[in-house]
Amino acid sequence: MAFFGLFTPHRTPAVSTPVSSGVRNTHNLAAVCPGEKAKVTGFSKSITPERRMQLQAYGINPGTWVTVSMHSPVTVLQIEHLEIALETEMARGIEVEG
Amino acid sequence: MISNYPGTTVEVARGKVSALQNAILVDTPGVVTFPPRSEDELVTARVLINEPLKAVIQVGDAKNLRRTLSLTVQLAEMGLPMALSLNMMDEADSRGVRLDHNCLGEAMGISVVPTAAVHGRGIKELISCVQTASAPALLLEYPYAVESVLQRIIPQLPQASISPRSLALLWLSGDPVSETYMKGHLRQEEYQSLLAMRESILEEALDLPGQIQVTRQAFVDKLVNLAVLDTGEGWKGISKKIGYLATHPVWGIGILALVLYSIYWFVGVFGAGTLVGILEENLFGGVINPWVTGMVEKYISIPLVADLLVGEYGIWTMGMTYAIALILPIVTTFFLAFGIMEDSGYLPRLAALSNRIFRFLGLNGKAVLPMVLGLGCVTMATLTTRVLEKKRERLLVTLLLALAVPCSAQLGVVMGMLAGISLSATLIWSGVVMLILLAIGWLAARLVPGERTQLLVEMPPLRMPVISNVVVKTLARLEWYLKEVVPLFIVGTLILFVLDKTAILDWIIRIGEPLVSGWLGLPAQASAAFLIGFMRRDFGATGLFLMEAQGLLNPAQVVVAMVTITLFIPCVASIMMIAKERGWRTAAGMVVLIIPLAFLIGGLLNKALLFIGWGV
Numbered sequence: 001m002a003f004f005g006l007f008t009p010h011r012t013p014a015v016s017t018p019v020s021s022g023v024r025n026t027h028n029l030a031a032v033c034p035g036e037k038a039k040v041t042g043f044s045k046s047i048t049p050e051r052r053m054q055l056q057a058y059g060i061n062p063g064t065w066v067t068v069s070m071h072s073p074v075t076v077l078q079i080e081h082l083e084i085a086l087e088t089e090m091a092r093g094i095e096v097e098g
Numbered sequence: 099m100i101s102n103y104p105g106t107t108v109e110v111a112r113g114k115v116s117a118l119q120n121a122i123l124v125d126t127p128g129v130v131t132f133p134p135r136s137e138d139e140l141v142t143a144r145v146l147i148n149e150p151l152k153a154v155i156q157v158g159d160a161k162n163l164r165r166t167l168s169l170t171v172q173l174a175e176m177g178l179p180m181a182l183s184l185n186m187m188d189e190a191d192s193r194g195v196r197l198d199h200n201c202l203g204e205a206m207g208i209s210v211v212p213t214a215a216v217h218g219r220g221i222k223e224l225i226s227c228v229q230t231a232s233a234p235a236l237l238l239e240y241p242y243a244v245e246s247v248l249q250r251i252i253p254q255l256p257q258a259s260i261s262p263r264s265l266a267l268l269w270l271s272g273d274p275v276s277e278t279y280m281k282g283h284l285r286q287e288e289y290q291s292l293l294a295m296r297e298s299i300l301e302e303a304l305d306l307p308g309q310i311q312v313t314r315q316a317f318v319d320k321l322v323n324l325a326v327l328d329t330g331e332g333w334k335g336i337s338k339k340i341g342y343l344a345t346h347p348v349w350g351i352g353i354l355a356l357v358l359y360s361i362y363w364f365v366g367v368f369g370a371g372t373l374v375g376i377l378e379e380n381l382f383g384g385v386i387n388p389w390v391t392g393m394v395e396k397y398i399s400i401p402l403v404a405d406l407l408v409g410e411y412g413i414w415t416m417g418m419t420y421a422i423a424l425i426l427p428i429v430t431t432f433f434l435a436f437g438i439m440e441d442s443g444y445l446p447r448l449a450a451l452s453n454r455i456f457r458f459l460g461l462n463g464k465a466v467l468p469m470v471l472g473l474g475c476v477t478m479a480t481l482t483t484r485v486l487e488k489k490r491e492r493l494l495v496t497l498l499l500a501l502a503v504p505c506s507a508q509l510g511v512v513m514g515m516l517a518g519i520s521l522s523a524t525l526i527w528s529g530v531v532m533l534i535l536l537a538i539g540w541l542a543a544r545l546v547p548g549e550r551t552q553l554l555v556e557m558p559p560l561r562m563p564v565i566s567n568v569v570v571k572t573l574a575r576l577e578w579y580l581k582e583v584v585p586l587f588i589v590g591t592l593i594l595f596v597l598d599k600t601a602i603l604d605w606i607i608r609i610g611e612p613l614v615s616g617w618l619g620l621p622a623q624a625s626a627a628f629l630i631g632f633m634r635r636d637f638g639a640t641g642l643f644l645m646e647a648q649g650l651l652n653p654a655q656v657v658v659a660m661v662t663i664t665l666f667i668p669c670v671a672s673i674m675m676i677a678k679e680r681g682w683r684t685a686a687g688m689v690v691l692i693i694p695l696a697f698l699i700g701g702l703l704n705k706a707l708l709f710i711g712w713g714v
Contacts (some may be wrong), residue, residue, distance in 0.1 A: 050135070053271075053311060054554060057131030059164045061315055072347045072451045074463070074553060077627045080329060081161040081193060081343070083557040085450040087462070 030075065030090040032068045038096035040064050046093040058084050060094065108484040109136040110145060117225045121152065127484075130165075131646035132172050132250045132557075133273035137492070139485035141273040146176065150259055153179040155224070160212060162182035163326060167202075167318045175238065176262035179231035181209040183224050189559065190212040194330035202325045207234040207544050211643070216564050218426045243304050244270075247295075256283035268344065270296065271307040316558075319368045337560045345446040353486050354451060361435045366685055369431030370510035390414055402599070409597055416540040420640055421584050428510035429579055432474045433572045440571070441563035446555050453553050458536070460543020461486075462553035465495050472503035475579055476668040479503070482674045490548035496680055497542055500672065500688050501695070502535035504664050507583075508636035511643050512660050518646075519653045523713070530661050530703060537696075563575065583634075590633035594626070603629075617701040618658055619708070621650050627663070634669035653713030654704070662700030667692050 019080040032038045042062050043052050059079045060066065067078040077084045111125040127138035127147050134140045145152070156173055158166030163184075170182050182200055203210040209227035210519075239245070250430030251266045258265050258279060268276040281289055299306060343349040391408045398404045408415045439445055445467055453463035464486060472479035476499050483492040500520075504512060516524040543550070597603040603626055612626030618624070623645060631638025642659045645651055651659065667673060667689055677685035707713060 018556065049305070049307060050272075051135075051554070051582075052308065053131060054135060056311055056315065057165065057168050058556065059162070059168075060555075068221065069342060070345065071587075072573040073345070074453050076345060076450065076557070080164065080331075081190075081333075081559075082159075082165060083559070084554070085345070085446070085453075085463075085557050086554045087453065 013056050025046070026097045027066065027093065029066070029077070029094040029096050030071065034068055034070050034095060037065055037067050037098065039098045040066060040094060041097050042095045044093040044095060047090070051090070055094070058082065065098075066096075102447070108141070108482055109711070110141055115225070117222075118229065121574050122419075124149070124151075129169060130492050131168060132268060133271050134275065136487045140275060143268075143273065146173075147258055147265070147275055148280050149259055152190060153181065153228050155183060155228055157183045157213075157215070159188045160189040160197065161193055162320050162518075163197065164318060164670050167321055168314065169319060170206065170208075171238070171314050172264070174208055174234040174266065175261065175264040176391045177233050177264065178259070179233050181211060181224060181231050183211050183213045183215075184218070185213045185215055185343045185447060187212040187219065188217060190330070193264060193333040193335070195326070196327055196328040196330075198327055201323060202465040205321055206236050208236075216567070223373060230689055238313055238317055244306055244309050247299055247306065250295065251292060254284075256280060267310060271310060276564055277677040316412060318652075323350065324676075336553060341378075341443075341447065341557065341560045344444065344500070345450045346462050347451075353624060354448070355413055357439070361432075365428065365431045365506065366510075366513055369428050370487070373427035373431070373513075374424055374510070377427055377703055378419070384421050386417065396610070405591075406595055407597075409595070411591055411595040412575050413588055413591050414593075416594075417587040418584075419582075420637065421587045424509040424511070424577075424579075425583060425636065426460055426639065429474065429506050430572065430576060432506035433575045433579075434568065436471065436474055437568035437571045437575075438563045439470075441561070441568050443558045443560045446557045449555050449559075450554065450557065457495065457550070459498070459539035460546070460550050461491055461539075462551055464553060465491065468495050468499065471505060472499045472505065473509065474506050474575075476500065476503060476505045476577065477582065477672040477675045478575070480672055484680070487551050489547065490546055491551060491686065493546060493680060494539065494542055494683075496676055496701075497688060498539050499694050500668055500676065501538060501665055502531050504531075505636065505668060508639050508664065509638040511636055512664060515639075515643055515646055515656055519656060519713070523653055523657050525608050526657050526707075526712075527660050527664070530699065531664050533696075534665060538691075586633055586670060587637065590630050592635055593633070594630055597629075613697060616619075617697065617704070618660055619704040620655050621645065623650070624659060627659075631663055631666050632670070635663050635666045636669075638666065639663045654707040655713075656714065658700050658704045658707065665692065665696035665699055667696075 001076060010053070013067075026041065028044070029040075036092065040060055040062050059082060060077070063081070068074045069078055069083075071088055074085045075088045077086070077091075105301070108127055110127075113123050113125070115121065115123050116649065118222045119369070124145060126142040129139045129142045133141060134143045134582070145151070154173055154176075156170055158170065166182075166184070173180055182202070194532075197212070198209040199212055209231055211220050211224045211227055213224055215221065240248070247270065248263060248266050251264045251269075255265055256279070265279075266274055271279060280292070344353050387408075394404050394408045394414075407413055410416070424446075438472065447592065448470070449463035449466045451463070452466045456463050456465050460466075467485060468482045471482050479499050480496055483495045485710070486492050486495060510664075513524070516527055594603070597606065605619040606629060607622050607625040610628070611622045614620050615622050615623045615629065625640065627638045627641030627645070629638075630641055642651070642656075642663065646656055673685050673689065676688060
């Protein structure tokens with residue numbers, strides 16, 4: 001029933017708790033499907049130090065779990081009760097696992 | 099001004115609080131972190147470093163404690179007496195967030211008060227805490243590399259209102275405000291030696307800002323673990339669902355269309371149609387103006403003075419009638435609509451939704467805030483470009499505002515005229531203006547050096563707008579607007595009156611004839627409208643409105659005139675604002691670019707319409 005996503009604002013995350021077994025899947029935030037959670041592990045070189053500080057001020061820190069709610073028109077993240085919109089290119093520079 | 103959007107307050111507001119005697123409350127723009135990244139955040143940093151503050155109140159979001167505390171730690175390090183208001187406690191409660199605020203206060207040596215400002219909850223307690231606040235004794239210990247640099251720098255620093263340690267930390271993180279402060283308070287050789295030290299550290303490739311950040315973050319994590327009893331995770335409220343839909347690529351467009359239609363109905367149909375009709379025709383045209391004219395004729399025997407007050411270019415009959423009967427209802431309804439959008443938290447979602455269009459213009463979705471506000475008042479919007487991060491973006495948006503964004507006053511007059519002709523007239527006008535906006539925006543983005551900044555914006559939850567909030571904001575904006583508009587309308591009328599009486603107006607009309615009649619294909623009298631368009635373009639549009647009412651313009655001429663006056667420079671006040679914010683050279687450059695461009699496009703449109711035979 002994913003009619004334009006109207007009835008599924010947040011699909012059940014494939015990983016709802018931190019992964020504790022098996023090989024961890026390392027990739028970037030832009031590759032995380034909408035509705036899924038991932039743990040931030042670091043930032044790639046494409047993120048300038050200035051940008052990194054802003055992202056960290058919003059709570060996007062290594063070790064933090066974030067939920068991705070969409071990638072189009074921009075990537076939207078949820079960190080606790082804070083919603084952040086960022087361009088998908090920027091999301092590509094945020095390394096995650098899980 | 100309170101609003102559900104980071105970036106509404108771009109200037110410092112000062113006021114008295116009855117409960118705090120002899121104290122002045124300074125309200126500063128919101129900040130995410132230091133060093134500041136946009137001009138409005140710079141304003142706040144300047145206040146902290148330069149002004150003799152007695153105490154600081156941080157108003158933070160209770161439900162996003164981690165983010166709030168990241169700033170609290172920085173403020174507490176500054177050593178100024180402070181109180182933290184954990185605001186929006188009502189929202190935190192409804193999401194199941196539970197906090198132990200007392201342990202936070204103890205850990206940082208500051209007073210922490212839970213508040214819900216819109217309901218007045220916790221405000222009394224906050225005020226009493228501010229009165230008794232003492233300097234926090236927070237001392238974060240940084241890694242050895244940072245501490246050793248701090249020890250070397252601190253003895254050389256000038257006195258500031260914030261602690262030397264925090265000034266040094268700011269400066270090490272590359273903060274421009276502390277840099278300016280130090281340059282101004284140290285001898286040149288002293289500053290040069292500090293600068294050399296900082297550069298040698300950077301050459302050693304020690305990421306000091308990163309290390310500072312990591313240390314603070316670790317401390318904040320510890321505090322959060324201590325204070326958060328329940329994170330309220332898994333909350334799914336209706337506002338979250340609507341918020342999701344408002345940003346959705348398909349549903350979002352539908353919601354936007356609905357919002358635009360509502361604004362059109364409220365501002366265009368109700369404000370510019372119904373209210374203007376009542377005020378202009380019934381009240382001013384039918385009651386007030388005949389009465390004023392009668393009184394003037396009865397008591398003032400000098401014809402020139404009577405003419406100055408109630409003549410064709412009379413201060414009352416033209417200036418005040420335009421300002422109050424025509425413009426006021428339109429801007430009032432627009433500011434109300436804008437206030438509701440702002441308070442509801444819709445604007446940041448619009449920023450996300452419109453990001454693609456703004457990418458084309460070398461910008462990002464954040465530019466939507468000044469652009470939408472520009473539909474209310476271009477001058478105000480020029481000031482609001484401060485929320486944009488880079489100088490390049492502020493320049494680009496300022497240009498687009500000055501060129502192609504009609505303010506509500508003008509929009510009202512333009513729409514009123516075009517709607518009277520046909521739908522295709524409106525479509526031609528809006529199509530040409532949009533095309534110019536996109537073309538010039540695209541071109542300017544490629545000509546102005548520098549890279550585009552990517553979008554990164556916080557999206558506050560959607561809320562029911564608080565009516566009192568919206569009304570207060572609308573009144574404040576109206577006061578600002580009236581102070582600016584009424585004097586200009588009076589001066590503009592006065593200039594026209596003098597030009598008319600001294601026959602200079604006739605001369606100008608003759609001089610402008612080749613351009614206005616030959617190129618634009620308008621009657622020669624339209625020169626007068628463009629002349630007062632220099633004061634305000636809506637004033638110019640109103641002049642054309644009168645010409646149309648007298649049957650002097652055919653449909654093609656109306657469309658050409660409206661396109662030209664829309665692309666014209668906005669008003670004297672906006673040029674002053676551009677000069678203030680961007681410098682006189684930029685302002686002069688824009689005038690030199692915009693005026694010929696407006697006439698060029700108007701003339702080309704005239705030829706095109708003649709060619710296809712539309713409306714002639």
